[in-house]
Amino acid sequence: MKVLVPVKRVIDYNVKVRVKADQSGVELANVKMAMNPFDEIAVEQALRLKEAGSAEEVVAVSIGPAQNQETIRTALAMGADRGIHIEAPQEIEPLAVAKLLKVIVNEENPELVLVGKQAIDDDCNQTGQMLASMLGWAQGTFVSALEIADDKAKVTREVDGGLEHIEIAMPAIVTVDLRLNEPRYASLPNIMKAKKKPLDSKTADDLGVNIEPRLTIIKVEEPETRAAGIKVANVQELVNKLRNEAKVI
Amino acid sequence: MSILILCDHENGQLSPVTLNTITAATQIGGDIDLLVAGDTSGNVAKAAASIANVNKVFTANDKIFENGLAENLTPLLQSVSAKYSHIMASATTTGKNVMPRLAAKLDVMQISDIIKVLDANTFQRPIYAGNALSTVASSEAIKIITVRGTAFEAATAKGGSATIESLQSTGDAGLSTYIKSELSNSERPELTSAPIVISGGRGMQDGANFTMLEKIADKLGAAVGASRAAVDAGFVSNEYQVGQTGKVVAPDLYLAVGISGAIQHLAGMKDSKIIVAINKDDEAPIFQVADYGLVADLFDAVPELEKELG
Numbered sequence: 001m002k003v004l005v006p007v008k009r010v011i012d013y014n015v016k017v018r019v020k021a022d023q024s025g026v027e028l029a030n031v032k033m034a035m036n037p038f039d040e041i042a043v044e045q046a047l048r049l050k051e052a053g054s055a056e057e058v059v060a061v062s063i064g065p066a067q068n069q070e071t072i073r074t075a076l077a078m079g080a081d082r083g084i085h086i087e088a089p090q091e092i093e094p095l096a097v098a099k100l101l102k103v104i105v106n107e108e109n110p111e112l113v114l115v116g117k118q119a120i121d122d123d124c125n126q127t128g129q130m131l132a133s134m135l136g137w138a139q140g141t142f143v144s145a146l147e148i149a150d151d152k153a154k155v156t157r158e159v160d161g162g163l164e165h166i167e168i169a170m171p172a173i174v175t176v177d178l179r180l181n182e183p184r185y186a187s188l189p190n191i192m193k194a195k196k197k198p199l200d201s202k203t204a205d206d207l208g209v210n211i212e213p214r215l216t217i218i219k220v221e222e223p224e225t226r227a228a229g230i231k232v233a234n235v236q237e238l239v240n241k242l243r244n245e246a247k248v249i
Numbered sequence: 250m251s252i253l254i255l256c257d258h259e260n261g262q263l264s265p266v267t268l269n270t271i272t273a274a275t276q277i278g279g280d281i282d283l284l285v286a287g288d289t290s291g292n293v294a295k296a297a298a299s300i301a302n303v304n305k306v307f308t309a310n311d312k313i314f315e316n317g318l319a320e321n322l323t324p325l326l327q328s329v330s331a332k333y334s335h336i337m338a339s340a341t342t343t344g345k346n347v348m349p350r351l352a353a354k355l356d357v358m359q360i361s362d363i364i365k366v367l368d369a370n371t372f373q374r375p376i377y378a379g380n381a382l383s384t385v386a387s388s389e390a391i392k393i394i395t396v397r398g399t400a401f402e403a404a405t406a407k408g409g410s411a412t413i414e415s416l417q418s419t420g421d422a423g424l425s426t427y428i429k430s431e432l433s434n435s436e437r438p439e440l441t442s443a444p445i446v447i448s449g450g451r452g453m454q455d456g457a458n459f460t461m462l463e464k465i466a467d468k469l470g471a472a473v474g475a476s477r478a479a480v481d482a483g484f485v486s487n488e489y490q491v492g493q494t495g496k497v498v499a500p501d502l503y504l505a506v507g508i509s510g511a512i513q514h515l516a517g518m519k520d521s522k523i524i525v526a527i528n529k530d531d532e533a534p535i536f537q538v539a540d541y542g543l544v545a546d547l548f549d550a551v552p553e554l555e556k557e558l559g
């Protein structure tokens with residue numbers, strides 16, 4: 001089985017993002033970038049499938065500017081076998097990402113695509129479902145446990161009410177949630193080895209996909225900040241304030 | 250303009266969040282139709298038809314639509330999509346699962362998790378865990394939208410008299426099968442619509458210690474929530490998680506106990522009316538958003554709070 005893992009390069013989750021003064025977006029210059037945390041979980045899962053003998057090859061794909069090759073190298077250093085970079089602008093919509101991934105899927109024929117449930121920059125939570133739709137494949141979304149047997153996958157989904165177990169036909173798209181696993185760190189020797197692993201680069205044009213955005217960004221602004229509150233001295237004061245000042249209990 | 254809303258329902262009850270999504274639709278304007286798919290033999294369709302401002306309720310009574318299987322629901326939605334300018338769902342795990350699959354079938358870009366309607370084509374949505382708010386305009390022929398329930402008031406559940414019409418089932422896509430659910434059967438109010446929420450974090454140290462929070466919840470009629478760290482550590486199960494990648498809540502009162510206040514947690518609760526933080530570290534970032542902060546060991550403060558509430 002071949003596993004394809006799309007990995008997105010996003011602002012590191014520890015960075016406090018700043019909105020640009022002209023309200024056109026958020027500041028990306030000189031900001032620490034990293035692999036989308038959900039995609040690290042997806043890479044980890046693919047590697048575990050390989051280590052367990054159910055996958056033969058793990059291919060990482062990233063769509064974005066030249067620097068996205070660093071994100072692919074991170075996946076390779078974790079243990080992925082090969083990378084594909086698709087040159088595109090940083091801000092690309094999930095619909096276009098899914099279309100590009102569809103072309104790659106048709107070229108590579110993976111049996112499984114492991115996608116992050118959500119990119120922590122656009123917070124869209126769309127790409128995996130869109131790709132499954134375009135391919136006519138089954139989708140297992142927000143997955144916290146995955147078991148593959150023959151031509152089916154048993155997945156446990158994190159849903160609003162708790163957990164849900166479903167069975168999906170393979171090939172399939174699985175979008176991974178936080179509890180699926182804890183991703184490994186790349187060791188120094190593996191980081192060195194990753195530099196020699198194959199990394200293919202192409203453009204959206206090569207793939208014949210129109211990636212023009214469908215939504216127009218009118219403006220991006222800071223949310224209102226909350227007014228500073230007060231510290232109370234003890235529990236009695238807290239309860240008194242909640243009863244008589246805020247009147248919420 | 251004509252709008253179709255995919256309703257969430259559970260155990261024969263219409264999910265309350267549908268009412269918030271209807272309000273968002275009302276702000277867009279035009280006729281509002283609802284779709285109830287799954288086992289609709291109970292009261293769900295009737296409840297949907299009596300909501301104010303609803304034009305028509307479509308039902309698709311077939312168990313293949315139960316549990317929100319996207320592979321089956323998408324063709325059903327597609328079979329009626331041509332009539333609509335907007336197709337909306339609440340940003341629940343069902344809405345998030347199904348709507349992008351529909352959007353891709355229609356070749357349109359979805360607008361996820363809207364928090365404001367500016368006009369029929371223009372919406373505001375949070376990005377970067379709510380650290381920025383993006384206003385986007387769509388010129389797609391059909392707008393596919395998911396709605397953040399806490400950002401809109403609930404519509405009036407009564408006073409409507411919509412007609413109910415049943416739809417032909419589009420059949421089983423044969424790609425996915427529901428097996429079972431493990432749902433918590435709490436008597437407490439549902440997290441996303443509770444007026445008061447009390448959440449615990451890593452500081453709780455242990456799942457058993459959550460009973461301290463549950464006692465307070467029961468006195469206040471509150472729901473219990475948690476940080477990701479508390480869920481990852483196995484103190485409570487995943488449906489408790491509040492945050493960027495968990496549930497978004499905006500109660501009148503949110504009590505954060507032993508939670509540091511990482512941006513990913515704040516993303517899920519900072520629109521609460523009143524925030525209380527109990528934390529032993531007086532520099533914890535949660536105090537920057539708390540209306541009332543108590544610097545204390547939670548193992549002293551929480552039992553005391555329970556007593557004080559009488």
Ligand SMILES: Cc1cc2nc3c(=O)[nH]c(=O)nc-3n(C[C@H](O)[C@H](O)[C@H](O)COP(=O)(O)OP(=O)(O)OC[C@H]3O[C@@H](n4cnc5c(N)ncnc54)[C@H](O)[C@@H]3O)c2cc1C
Pocket residue numbers: 013037038120449450451452453475476477478479490491492493494495496506507508509510511512513514517527528529530533545546547548
């Ligand atoms: C992709 C991604 C998504 C995420 N999504 C979410 C999400 O949806 N929701 C979420 O919550 N987090 C999320 N996180 C995690 C987030 O970054 C933080 O790690 C998490 O919120 C920390 O949880 P915590 O505050 O309980 O734990 P900690 O940060 O460890 O804080 C524990 C707090 O408890 C206090 N404390 C300890 N003992 C006591 C005591 N006896 N009395 C009083 N106070 C005490 C400490 O002072 C400390 O402030 C996400 C992270 C990533 C990378």
Ligand SMILES: Nc1ncnc2c1ncn2[C@@H]1O[C@H](COP(=O)(O)O)[C@@H](O)[C@H]1O
Pocket residue numbers: 006007008009036038039061062063064092094097114115116117118119120122123124125126127128
């Ligand atoms: N530019 C991209 N390159 C590679 N993978 C992506 C890209 N954008 C989105 N993805 C994948 O889709 C997931 C969900 O993204 P989103 O739909 O934007 O929330 C991410 O976790 C990635 O796995």
